[in-house]
Amino acid sequence: MSLPEAVRGALRRTLAERREEYLARLTDLVARDTRVLDHGVGGGREAAGQEYLEELLTRMGARVEREPLEEEAIREGMRLHGEGNPGHDLTDRWNLSALFPGGNGPSLLFDGHVDTMPPDGWTRDPLTPSVEEGRLYGLGACDMKGGLMAACMAVKLLKDTGIPLPGDVKILSVADEEGGGNGTLCALMRGHRAEGALVCEPTSGALTVAHMGFLFFRVTVSGVSLHSGEKWKGVNAIEKAVLLMEALRDLEHRWLLEHRRPLLPPPNINVGVIEGGTAGSTVPDRCSFTLCLHYLPGMDRDEVVREVEEALMRRSAGDAWLADHPPRWEITQEGRPFEMDRNHPFVEILRSAAADALEREVPVVGSPAGNDARLLRNIGGMPTAILGPGPLENCHMPDEWLPVEEYLGCILAYATLILEWGGRTE
Numbered sequence: 001m002s003l004p005e006a007v008r009g010a011l012r013r014t015l016a017e018r019r020e021e022y023l024a025r026l027t028d029l030v031a032r033d034t035r036v037l038d039h040g041v042g043g044g045r046e047a048a049g050q051e052y053l054e055e056l057l058t059r060m061g062a063r064v065e066r067e068p069l070e071e072e073a074i075r076e077g078m079r080l081h082g083e084g085n086p087g088h089d090l091t092d093r094w095n096l097s098a099l100f101p102g103g104n105g106p107s108l109l110f111d112g113h114v115d116t117m118p119p120d121g122w123t124r125d126p127l128t129p130s131v132e133e134g135r136l137y138g139l140g141a142c143d144m145k146g147g148l149m150a151a152c153m154a155v156k157l158l159k160d161t162g163i164p165l166p167g168d169v170k171i172l173s174v175a176d177e178e179g180g181g182n183g184t185l186c187a188l189m190r191g192h193r194a195e196g197a198l199v200c201e202p203t204s205g206a207l208t209v210a211h212m213g214f215l216f217f218r219v220t221v222s223g224v225s226l227h228s229g230e231k232w233k234g235v236n237a238i239e240k241a242v243l244l245m246e247a248l249r250d251l252e253h254r255w256l257l258e259h260r261r262p263l264l265p266p267p268n269i270n271v272g273v274i275e276g277g278t279a280g281s282t283v284p285d286r287c288s289f290t291l292c293l294h295y296l297p298g299m300d301r302d303e304v305v306r307e308v309e310e311a312l313m314r315r316s317a318g319d320a321w322l323a324d325h326p327p328r329w330e331i332t333q334e335g336r337p338f339e340m341d342r343n344h345p346f347v348e349i350l351r352s353a354a355a356d357a358l359e360r361e362v363p364v365v366g367s368p369a370g371n372d373a374r375l376l377r378n379i380g381g382m383p384t385a386i387l388g389p390g391p392l393e394n395c396h397m398p399d400e401w402l403p404v405e406e407y408l409g410c411i412l413a414y415a416t417l418i419l420e421w422g423g424r425t426e
Contacts, residue, residue: 002356003356003416011412014161015408018157023404023408032052032127033045034116035117035118040180042089043090043091049145050094060159062171063099063100067095074182093175095175100165100168103165104167106421107167107194108170108194109169109171109194109197112147113144113148113174115183120398135404142401143390143395144390149407151414165422172187196384201386205409208366209386210297211369212370214293219290219328220287225285235285240327243315244315247314247315252267252268252269263364263365269292271291274287275287275288294370338374345424
């Protein structure tokens with residue numbers, strides 16, 4: 001269904017009148033330090049943002065609940081669904097669930113994470129948000145406090161315009177997404193469901209219906225240390241690690257030829273961290289490297305892991321030292337792929353609502369970066385898509401910024417989705 005022109009006009013007028021108020025709510029949230037520590041393993045400061053949202057959503061009339069992240073639920077998620085990242089410090093880390101009761105139409109769930117990565121390399125204060133030339137600068141403005149607050153303000157826009165909700169609307173503000181998605185996993189293990197789910201991650205207003213799965217590996221190689229003047233008597237662990245990285249590069253090249261999926265790039269393996277050695281004059285006796293592997297929907301996760309192990313062991317078997325001293329490896333974080341039928345009614349209605357609100361064609365795309373959509377779809381069984389303000393390339397970057405007009409446009413798009421999805425009678 002498409003909204004009557006009178007309703008569309010009323011929403012646009014209210015948005016114009018309230019834009020500074022809606023923007024102020026976002027800058028207030030960005031000013032709260034909600035960073036994770038060591039990708040969530042060392043804890044997180046999400047409570048500062050959750051407390052702000054709790055007060056805001058309560059004033060808006062939501063039924064609000066705090067839901068602590070629990071190690072037991074994470075381990076149960078791993079056992080039942082192969083998802084979860086245990087062993088994180090969960091002290092004072094909790095999700096916020098806000099339910100806005102509506103009519104009898106289909107229900108809708110908005111999912112957004114309040115946590116951010118720590119700031120690094122910034123040239124301005126990351127916790128003092130500022131608007132300059134149409135951009136809101138601040139830590140988490142793009143990833144993804146902009147999308148999360150847009151969902152909150154979409155409900156407020158409807159209320160401010162005097163339009164009742166046609167169906168229940170639930171907003172999940174989750175913690176520890178940057179740690180692999182433990183927040184949304186815990187919410188699903190508690191039973192949160194709806195008849196449609198939207199992840200508000202930044203897509204520059206495009207509609208994302210697929211993303212890649214990811215696996216983080218840490219590989220450790222041993223050697224024999226001594227003075228570099230007698231290098232031949234030792235074993236250089238860094239050089240042995242390079243052999244293994246070459247083996248993984250060969251595996252990546254083979255995957256490039258074997259695996260394709262519409263809307264997504266080929267699978268890839270990126271070595272992002274190398275640690276080893278103490279001085280140029282010392283043969284290193286230890287080297288470790290960390291990699292992130294992205295794989296496609298349709299690739300079996302266990303088979304991907306098997307192929308990585310096989311590549312490491314095959315290369316090790318061809319080296320005299322590694323054959324007797326094979327590398328150790330472990331998976332430190334992971335998430336499965338996500339894919340949604342682009343012809344599903346939820347996707348079609350979301351695309352129509354976004355195009356109507358943004359007054360432009362909305363492309364249907366895939367994303368190389370994983371997010372919580374996989375959990376909502378694969379575990380929750382909900383029709384799920386991703387659409388939010390801001391460019392993906394701004395995530396985890398110094399001097400992160402969000403286009404203000406995209407934020408306001410997504411408020412209108414989300415409000416339109418609430419009405420069009422909730423008003424669906426088929």
